[in-house]
Amino acid sequence: MTSTLGFAILAVLARGERTGYDIAASMRRPLSYFWTAGHSQIHTELQKLLAEGLVSYETEAGPGPQDKKIYRLTGEGTAALRGWITDPPRERPERDELVLKTYAAALADPAALRRLFADQLAKHEARLAEYEREEEAIGGPPGFGDPRWGNYAALRCGLGYERHRAEWCRWMLDQLSESL
Template sequence: MTSTLGFAILAVLARGERTGYDLAAAMRTPVGYFWTAGHSQIHAELQKLRAGGLVGFEAEHGPGPQGKKVYHLTPDGLAALRAWVTEPPRARPERDELVLKTYASWLAEPGLLRRLFADQLAMHEERLAHYEREEAAFGGPPPPGDPRFGNYATLWCGLGYERHRVEWCRWVLERLSSAGA
């Protein structure tokens, strides 16, 4: 059974061959906007995918004394990815630490709570501005079937999330301010 991280790796490799280093970079941007994994997780998952016959590699000369592996999707990997893409996602529990902290916020010192939300607001405003610049660079959504359509669609989801988070942080800050907290 392939993990969700495994399918994320397959999705990146479906766009083209990559070294482990290039794969990790692609997993930071744009995949990292919605799915994160560390280099060690990616390496371990690549080995599982290889053992399952879903990815292969070609050894090439590297820039130093070590060779490098260039990974590619196998026909079985492509078939597994195609089947997985249209399956309903598995239910997962929601885990949002800021919302949990908000639930217990009545226990906090008001000034520290305002600082927490002001910092969160600034972080989400910065991320929103970054996403808006990326959206502008697209010049509109690519057509479905173009690999960039997936990039744009996930960016669109991120824009909605960041807009909501900015609005929510502002709302909490307004409540805290009006209550004299």
């Protein structure tokens, strides 16, 4: 059974052939708005996808002593990705460390808690500003069917998330100010 990371790799390869390094770079943006993976995870998952017949590769001369592998989707990989796209997502437990800390916040030093939320607010505002610059550079959604449409949809999700988190951090700071 292909993992979610495996499907993320298949989705990257659906846009064109890539080396393992290129796959990792493609996952930085826009996939990093909602999914991250390191080189070692990608390499391990590529081996599984190869064993399942979902990807194949050809070798080319690399910049160093070893050949580089250029990965591509197989017909089976394309079919698996198409089927997966419209399956309902798996249930996953929510694990948000900041919310958990907030749940136990009554035990914390209020000044330290304010610093924590001020720092978190700054991080979310910085990420939001970055995403807003990216949205402005794009200028609007490409038409559905264009691979960049998925990039834009992921960016919109990231924008909404960062706006929500920044607003929540502001609310927490207001609440903490009132309690001091």
